[in-house]
Amino acid sequence: MLKQFEAHFKDLGYTEPTAIQTAVYDPLVGDQNVLGLAPTGSGKTVAFTLPALANLLPGDGTQLIVLEPSQELAIQTSRVMRDWAKLLDLKVVALTGGANVKRQAERLKKRPEVVVGTPGRVLNLVNDRKLKLHLVSLLIVDEADDLLTGDTLDTVRSIAQTMPADVQLGFFSATDTPILHELDQWFGQTVERIDVRQEDQTQGEVCHGLLQVGMGKRDQMLKRLLAMPNFRALVFFKQANTLRQTATRFYHDHVSAASLTSDLRQVQREKALQDFRLGRTRLLLTTDVAARGLDIPKLPAVINYDLPTSVNEYVHRVGRTGRMGEPGQVISLGDDHDLRDLKKLLKETDYDLVPLYFSGRTLTTEKPVAVKPVAAETSSAASVESQASVHMPKAKGTARVTAAKSAASPAQQPNPTKKKKHKNRHTKNKGMRKKWRDRDSQN
Structure with a gap:
């Protein structure tokens, strides 16, 4: 490591490098192609930043390209790299989709040594000849398991093909996917695999909880969780439509929440993320695309509003909390069927999923005990009393009826407002008419 x-x-308060930072430093400085696998929150950004900057020459144009899957992650990475680059008098520029492309082109005229961007925007500027890559000596593909899929894989390869044939390659990821075993076929170079996921000790203690809540009551549960002191959470949704409905409902109910989705303008996304980091809002509603790789220091909790459908999704979501030794809480919402499916999905992992219950404005792993209602005791006493009246010894008819009525419950008392049913006059006088007819016949 350089003295600076x-x-x-x-x-910055670091005592010693993490496992991934130690493992990849010498290979990257030595111009080797590297695939670095390490858990989320283990310092992968600094792991490739320090050796990459050490080989750059100030004033020699763009020599390092870093590709990120989202605008937020590109901006976050550029800030981290800029903090270290200024020690060596190096310039860092962020190129992200959604930002003003003319302004970005103007920044490239200053010939920055480092460019951090999203693949689509970088390729567009390369095709427009605003960004020249003939001097690039190192290409870093961060979150490689995500970027090397679908159309994005073709975009990344197209960018690599515009660079010198001997360009050094660096791939970094928290999860392993099949394509990471085929990098030499896709990029035409041998890549050294460095996996420190079992050795890393940076992960804090994280509780993975299952909270049984139906779909219709999940918004209400989020409000109840906010009653807990100092509670903040990153809330993951599967569908943007569901996210927008919840965000609109929370806005009208004055709930402290903000949205982070890919369809928002970059300024709006940056403000939502900044407000959440500073504690101005307590819930950040987002999707997997927008929040992948985000570093939010001391984030207390992650909530799965919609459950993930793959192990990699779960790993990246829960990796937002419990970073750099801090404790964390994961709350997965769902009905009995959903939570059972999640258990099956994570059966082969090391995650210990425990049932959670919300009681008395706190989360607990102990199931609350139902308290017997007082009304039930009163009704049972009344039933005993009525049974006693049934077995009372027989006395005179009037006394027996009176005792039975006095022991009867209020529900059994005759309604005083109900009118008595009068006998039909025709029926009442039937006997008298027969008597009159008999008398007439005798006369």
Whole structure:
């Protein structure tokens, strides 16, 4: 590590490099192609930043390209790299979709040594000849398991093909996917695989909880969770439509929440993320695309409003909490069927899923005990009393009826407002008419 970096490393409060930072430093400095696998929150950004910057020459144009899957992650990475690059008098520029392309083209005229961007925007500027890659010596593909899929894979390969044939390659990911075993076929170079996921000790203690809540009551449960002191959470949705409905409902109910979706303008996304990081809002509603790789220091909790459908999705979601030794809480919402499916999905992993219950404004792993209602005791006493009246010894008819009525429950008392049913006059006088007819016949 360079002396400038060592001093800054201590100023930031770090005592020693993490496992991934130690493992990839020498290979990257030595111009080797590297695939680095490490858990979320283990310092992968710094792991490729320090050796990559150490090989750059100030004033020699763009020599390093870093590709990120989202605008937020590109901006986050550029800020981290800029913090270290200024120690070596190097310039860093972020190129993201959704931002003003003319303004980005103007920044490229200053010939920055480092460019961090999303693949689509980088390729567009390359095709427009605003960004020249003939001097690039290192290409870093962050979140490689996500970027090397579908159309994005073709975009990344197209960018790599515009660089010199001997360009150094660096791939970093928290999860392993089949394509990461085929990098030499897709990029035409041998890549050294460095996996420290079992050795890494940066992950804090995280509780993975299952909270049984139906779909119609999940918004209400989020409001109840906000009653807990100092509670903040990143809330993951599967569908953007569901997210927008919840966000609209929370806005009208004055709930402290913000949205982070791919259809928002970059300024809106940056403000939502900044407000959440500073604690101005307590819930950040987002999707997997927008929140992948985000570093939110000391995030207390992650909530799965919609459950993930793959192990990799779950790994990246829960990796937002419990970073760098901090404790964390994962709350997965769903009905009995949903939670059973999640258990099956994560059966082969090391995650310990425990049932959670919300009681008395706190989350607990102990199932609340139902308290017997007082009304039930009163009714049971009344039933005993009525049974006693049934077995009372027989006395005179009037006394027996009176005792039975006095022991009867209020529900059994005759309604005083109900009118008595009068006998039909025709029926009442039937006997008298027969008597009159008999008398007439005798006369």
